[in-house]
Amino acid sequence: MFRVFFFLLYCTVFSSFGYAYKIVASIPPVASLVRAIAGENVSVDLLVDNSVSPHVYSLKPSDLRKLDAADVVFWIGPGYEAFLSKTLENYEQKSVKLMQAPGVQIYPLRSLDDHEGGCPDCASDSLAQDGHIWLDPDNGFHMAEEITKYLIRLDPIQQEKYENRLQKMKESLEKTKKEIQSQLKPYEDQGFLTLHDGYQYFEKAFHLKAGQAMSLIPDVSPSAKRLFFLKDLVRSNNIQCLFAESQFSPRLVKTLSEETRVRIGMLDPLGTSQMTYDELLLSLAKSFSACLGKPS
Numbered sequence: 001m002f003r004v005f006f007f008l009l010y011c012t013v014f015s016s017f018g019y020a021y022k023i024v025a026s027i028p029p030v031a032s033l034v035r036a037i038a039g040e041n042v043s044v045d046l047l048v049d050n051s052v053s054p055h056v057y058s059l060k061p062s063d064l065r066k067l068d069a070a071d072v073v074f075w076i077g078p079g080y081e082a083f084l085s086k087t088l089e090n091y092e093q094k095s096v097k098l099m100q101a102p103g104v105q106i107y108p109l110r111s112l113d114d115h116e117g118g119c120p121d122c123a124s125d126s127l128a129q130d131g132h133i134w135l136d137p138d139n140g141f142h143m144a145e146e147i148t149k150y151l152i153r154l155d156p157i158q159q160e161k162y163e164n165r166l167q168k169m170k171e172s173l174e175k176t177k178k179e180i181q182s183q184l185k186p187y188e189d190q191g192f193l194t195l196h197d198g199y200q201y202f203e204k205a206f207h208l209k210a211g212q213a214m215s216l217i218p219d220v221s222p223s224a225k226r227l228f229f230l231k232d233l234v235r236s237n238n239i240q241c242l243f244a245e246s247q248f249s250p251r252l253v254k255t256l257s258e259e260t261r262v263r264i265g266m267l268d269p270l271g272t273s274q275m276t277y278d279e280l281l282l283s284l285a286k287s288f289s290a291c292l293g294k295p296s
Contacts, residue, residue, distance in 0.1 A: 026075035029134040031273040050270040053247040080131020101146035136201035180285040187292040241291035265291025
């Protein structure tokens with residue numbers, strides 16, 4: 001209650017003087033959502049671009065300066081961006097965890113060998129939750145709703161513009177969802193492996209067969225036992241594609257492909273901050289269909 005009160009007071013004072021608001025977004029999809037709602041009214045600084053995974057990122061001094069200067073920081077949450085958790089304790093009044101946005105559907109982390117979930121305590125344990133929430137377009141819209149709410153608190157004069165942009169985003173997302181559903185429908189029953197288990201939100205949103213993950217730690221070579229298991233999995237489950245990721249070394253994927261003669265695709269769950277949110281989803285859909293759609 002007090003946090004909201006001081007946030008509103010802080011925003012009202014600076015809004016009165018035409019303050020140029022500064023926003024920090026943790027990852028490119030969050031930055032894309034902020035820009036979709038804010039337009040040109042704010043400055044958006046990005047912490048992690050798509051050249052590195054947030055799973056292994058460490059804050060730099062320049063990042064700390066961005067956080068210190070920001071009026072609000074939008075991030076996914078501690079279950080996904082562990083590198084931010086401790087630092088943002090010092091910026092609690094201007095930190096917005098989008099995993100806590102009303103309406104966001106959260107799934108538990110899946111283990112390497114169990115893709116059915118089964119985690120009764122996940123609702124209360126953020127570290128047991130899968131943080132790739134933006135890969136479900138319905139979640140993306142709820143994240144945008146939360147962003148809109150905080151932008152209006154920062155700049156109430158622009159409320160109508162922010163709300164109009166949110167409505168346009170909703171309409172655009174509905175078209176994008178239909179386009180992707182049509183594009184991926186032929187591949188709903190085709191098996192695939194991903195380098196790490198970061199796609200269950202996308203899989204469930206668009207009815208893809210749950211893809212096994214090759215590794216929990218993509219930059220660490222799997223054991224001989226794990227590699228044998230993966231080769232057997234590929235051969236016994238009619239796996240059509242092995243997906244590498246732009247944030248990680250493709251070494252494991254190449255090794256498995258050479259030994260099983262299964263083709264390789266490339267996925268980027270982050271995209272660039274200059275991409276619109278719709279473009280990110282469409283790019284992922286194109287990557288899935290391009291690999292799964294090739295003849296065996």
